[in-house]
Amino acid sequence: MLPWRRLLRPLAVLALAAAVLVPVPAQAADAPSRGWNNWSCKPSAAHPRPVVLVHGTFGNSVDNWLGFAPYLVNRGYCVYSLDYGQLPGVPFFNGLGPIEKSAQQLGTFVDRVLAATGSAEVDMVGHSQGGMMPRWYLKFLGGAAKVNALVGLAPDNHGTTLLGLTKLLPYFPGAQDLLTTATPGLADQIAGSDFLNRLNAGGDTVPGVAYTVIATQYDEVVTPYRSGYLTGPNVRNVLLQDLCPLDLSEHVAIGLTDRIAFHAAENALDPANAERTTCASVFDTP
Numbered sequence: 001m002l003p004w005r006r007l008l009r010p011l012a013v014l015a016l017a018a019a020v021l022v023p024v025p026a027q028a029a030d031a032p033s034r035g036w037n038n039w040s041c042k043p044s045a046a047h048p049r050p051v052v053l054v055h056g057t058f059g060n061s062v063d064n065w066l067g068f069a070p071y072l073v074n075r076g077y078c079v080y081s082l083d084y085g086q087l088p089g090v091p092f093f094n095g096l097g098p099i100e101k102s103a104q105q106l107g108t109f110v111d112r113v114l115a116a117t118g119s120a121e122v123d124m125v126g127h128s129q130g131g132m133m134p135r136w137y138l139k140f141l142g143g144a145a146k147v148n149a150l151v152g153l154a155p156d157n158h159g160t161t162l163l164g165l166t167k168l169l170p171y172f173p174g175a176q177d178l179l180t181t182a183t184p185g186l187a188d189q190i191a192g193s194d195f196l197n198r199l200n201a202g203g204d205t206v207p208g209v210a211y212t213v214i215a216t217q218y219d220e221v222v223t224p225y226r227s228g229y230l231t232g233p234n235v236r237n238v239l240l241q242d243l244c245p246l247d248l249s250e251h252v253a254i255g256l257t258d259r260i261a262f263h264a265a266e267n268a269l270d271p272a273n274a275e276r277t278t279c280a281s282v283f284d285t286p
Contacts, residue, residue: 036065036069036070036073036079036080036081037061037079037080037081038078039116040116041078041079041117042078042117042118043077043078043117043119044076046076047075047076047077047078047269047270048119049119049121049122049123049148050077050078050079050080050113050114050117050119050122050123051072051077051078051079051080051122051123051124051125051269052080052081052082052106052109052110052113052122052123052124052125053065053068053069053079053080053081053082053124053125053126053130054081054082054084054106054124054125054126054127054130054131054133054134055081055082055083055084055094055095055126055127055130056095056126056127056128056129056130056131056255057085057095057096057128057129057185057186057189058093058094058095058096059093059094059095059127059128059130060083060092060093060094061081061082061083061094062081063092064081064127064130064255064256065081066256067256067257067258067259067262068125068255068256068262068265069081070286071259071262071266071286072266072269074285074286075266077269078117080109080113082105082106082109084097084102084105084106084109084133085097085098085099085101085102085105085129085185087183095129095130095185096183096184096185096186097184097185098184098185098188099129099133099136099184099185099188099189099195100136100195102133102185103133103134103136103137103140103141103143104137104141106133106134106137106143107137107141107142107143110122110137110143110146110147111146114146120146121146121147121148122146122147122148123147123148123149123150123151123269124147124149124150124151125150125151125152125153125265125269126150126151126152126153126155127152127153127154127155127254127255127256128153128154128155128156128221128222128251128255129155129156129185129189130152130155131150131151131152131153131154131155131156131157131213131228132152132155132156132157132189132199134147134150135150135157135199135204136199138150138206138209139199139206144206144207144208144209145208147209148209148210149209149210149211149212149268149269150209150210150211150212151212151213151214151265151268151269152211152212152213152214152228153214153254153255153261153265154214154215154216154219154221154222154225154228154251154254154255155213155222155228156189156221156222156227156228157200157204157213157227157228157229157230158191158196158200158227158228159189159190159191159192159193159196159227160189160190160191160221160222160223160227161190161191161223161224162221162223191227203231203232204230204231204232204235205230205231205232205233205234205235207233209234210234210236210268210271211230211232211234211235211236212235212236212237212238212265212268213228213229213230213235213236213237213238214238214240214254214261214264214265214268215228215229215237215238215239215240216239216240216241216247216249216250216251216254216261217239217240217241218248218249218250218251219250219251219254220250220251221250221251221252222251236268238264240254240258240260240261240264243260243264243277243278243279243281244260244277244278244279244281244282245279246279247260247279249261259281259282259284260277260278260279260281260282263275263277263281263284264277264281
């Protein structure tokens with residue numbers, strides 16, 4: 001093989017990574033004035049359900065969605081995002097409170113979106129905890145009647161070992177109690193937690209909701225990455241690298257900047273008009 005041909009694959013990887021991780025234009029920062037969290041938005045016939053975006057742990061309603069919210073708005077969706085799981089005295093970094101309480105906050109927000117848009121149902125896209133927490137709302141708080149589809153970007157549906165680090169907690173007396181007291185939202189996400197045992201008891205899904213999980217094999221937060229997958233009817237589990245082997249996105253990038261993941265997520269929101277997701281999807285129009 002000629003030397004230059006050996007360079008093609010690494011160069012292709014670098015080119016794709018540069019495209020995926022390209023910074024969001026500055027004007028995205030005022031996305032709310034361009035239709036994101038625009039409470040006068042009325043869903044169209046093409047996209048009849050508003051989309052609720054649910055941020056991840058340490059995220060918030062703006063920073064987590066500077067890439068994906070404009071992506072959807074530019075395609076004609078009514079898009080809304082909320083803050084949840086706030087702790088007293090901790091600004092900006094949300095998703096740290098008890099997840100059951102966060103699910104109640106989500107329910108209140110969904111009711112507000114439905115009232116403003118006149119819609120009967122919403123679709124949801126969540127990143128990390130934001131892809132898992134809505135399942136409590138669907139399963140225990142009546143959310144299944146108000147949600148058509150839930151799309152999770154690297155969700156921790158069955159918890160995480162954080163590459164095995166959580167298995168060290170028993171060796172440090174008091175560490176688990178401190179974690180539970182100070183940041184219950186983190187403790188709830190440890191594999192085997194009481195919260196996750198209750199969430200997943202009796203099955204991962206509820207009838208009437210379409211579930212899509214989009215995972216990345218390079219996830220360093222949800223470990224093992226397959227723990228994010230769901231089992232049950234009306235479930236589609238997708239590995240990002242099956243769509244594009246060159247995609248190097250890890251846990252953060254899949255939700256913040258990865259346009260291949262964005263393309264796959266939109267397909268899940270509008271399956272009747274879905275287009276094949278490939279490496280070239282990164283070059284779709286903004």
